[in-house]
Amino acid sequence: MSAAKLHEVTTRLASVLRSSVRRSATAHGLKLVQLEALVYLASANRYSDMLAAVADYLGVTKGTVSKTLDALAGRGLIEKLVDLEDARVVHCRPTPKGLALVADAVPTPALSELPKEEVEASTAALLSLLRAMQAARGFRTFGECRTCRHFQRGRSGGVCGLTTEPLTQADTRRICREHEAV
Amino acid sequence: MSAAKLHEVTTRLASVLRSSVRRSATAHGLKLVQLEALVYLASANRYSDMLAAVADYLGVTKGTVSKTLDALAGRGLIEKLVDLEDARVVHCRPTPKGLALVADAVPTPALSELPKEEVEASTAALLSLLRAMQAARGFRTFGECRTCRHFQRGRSGGVCGLTTEPLTQADTRRICREHEAV
DNA sequence: AGTTAATGGTTGCGAGTCAAAACCATTATG
DNA sequence: CATAATGGTTTTGACTCGCAACCATTAACT
Numbered sequence: 001m002s003a004a005k006l007h008e009v010t011t012r013l014a015s016v017l018r019s020s021v022r023r024s025a026t027a028h029g030l031k032l033v034q035l036e037a038l039v040y041l042a043s044a045n046r047y048s049d050m051l052a053a054v055a056d057y058l059g060v061t062k063g064t065v066s067k068t069l070d071a072l073a074g075r076g077l078i079e080k081l082v083d084l085e086d087a088r089v090v091h092c093r094p095t096p097k098g099l100a101l102v103a104d105a106v107p108t109p110a111l112s113e114l115p116k117e118e119v120e121a122s123t124a125a126l127l128s129l130l131r132a133m134q135a136a137r138g139f140r141t142f143g144e145c146r147t148c149r150h151f152q153r154g155r156s157g158g159v160c161g162l163t164t165e166p167l168t169q170a171d172t173r174r175i176c177r178e179h180e181a182v
Numbered sequence: 183m184s185a186a187k188l189h190e191v192t193t194r195l196a197s198v199l200r201s202s203v204r205r206s207a208t209a210h211g212l213k214l215v216q217l218e219a220l221v222y223l224a225s226a227n228r229y230s231d232m233l234a235a236v237a238d239y240l241g242v243t244k245g246t247v248s249k250t251l252d253a254l255a256g257r258g259l260i261e262k263l264v265d266l267e268d269a270r271v272v273h274c275r276p277t278p279k280g281l282a283l284v285a286d287a288v289p290t291p292a293l294s295e296l297p298k299e300e301v302e303a304s305t306a307a308l309l310s311l312l313r314a315m316q317a318a319r320g321f322r323t324f325g326e327c328r329t330c331r332h333f334q335r336g337r338s339g340g341v342c343g344l345t346t347e348p349l350t351q352a353d354t355r356r357i358c359r360e361h362e363a364v
Numbered sequence: 365a366g367t368t369a370a371t372g373g374t375t376g377c378g379a380g381t382c383a384a385a386a387c388c389a390t391t392a393t394g
Numbered sequence: 395c396a397t398a399a400t401g402g403t404t405t406t407g408a409c410t411c412g413c414a415a416c417c418a419t420t421a422a423c424t
Contacts, residue, residue, distance in 0.1 A: 010199060022382090088371065213411080383407100
């Protein structure tokens, strides 16, 4: 049980997962990256639903993301909205049609058949593995606000210490690109 | 800690991993899929170093693999050898140059800095997760001979119960596409 | 202020991925 | 011996990918 073995298992898991997501994407007439971007946008908060965030999250270049989002917008799965305060940024929000596709395409995989204890053990193991890899390679952690060091809990929701803006309960369950683990 | 959360963590891990492998591939002048195919071939046994096996393993189509292997062969990273008994199959074996590239490109990631107990726990959890996903989606398991139900241990190495051919010690450490967990 | 960065996006290029389908050769099955 | 199954190659069209050039907007700095 060496680190090499762990690496091998991890890459294999990633490969199997990617194949099945690709299948799902194809079945819905999308490319793999298009579905991944759409799924991400469906759970990104308002600081994180822009092109640069998608590029960071998926680890692909801005150029690819630009065309990918164009394709999604062309199919009516997302809509692009220019930010009111910063005219450079374009917020991409899934349309109802896009959200429906996400709900249908996300595999709800074989995981639900695993025993509960095993699910918890796997999740914990993966999470610590993920954090280690992100830290070592300078990736953003992309977590939810409620687990972020900038988050200040309040009566209904809270406040982001970075932007000093209020967050609703729903906000705190979304993925943020500025997330930093405590 | 639901199955959905586990799925989310898994996909995120896969995404981070893929980005960093892509980076490594690019640094060596290869595409992601090309590096993945080369890494696979470096540890595949003689029943599993053919085009169809690569396609199964990576979850891409035969057409893509055909061109990918052509590209690798064109750079002198693998060599293609037609099977002596079955003229249809083409064995693809990494050249010394190809093996050197694999050794250099495989990340040896941040995992080595994790505590030993954590590595073992993560590996076990991931392995059972991987088996569950492969079983649920009809993927081949692609394991080593020594963990295969067809493997019959012998004095030096063993015998594959499926092909009835003898296997050396080294053979039993390689990846086989006919692998089936016990 | 006013130049200089830094950031967010778009566009174009060339190589290559990808699914699907048609196709050929070889081996297995009846 | 015909038919199927398997292993590979090739073609087509849409799209990805990295790279780099480019524009617009905002931030930083003497």
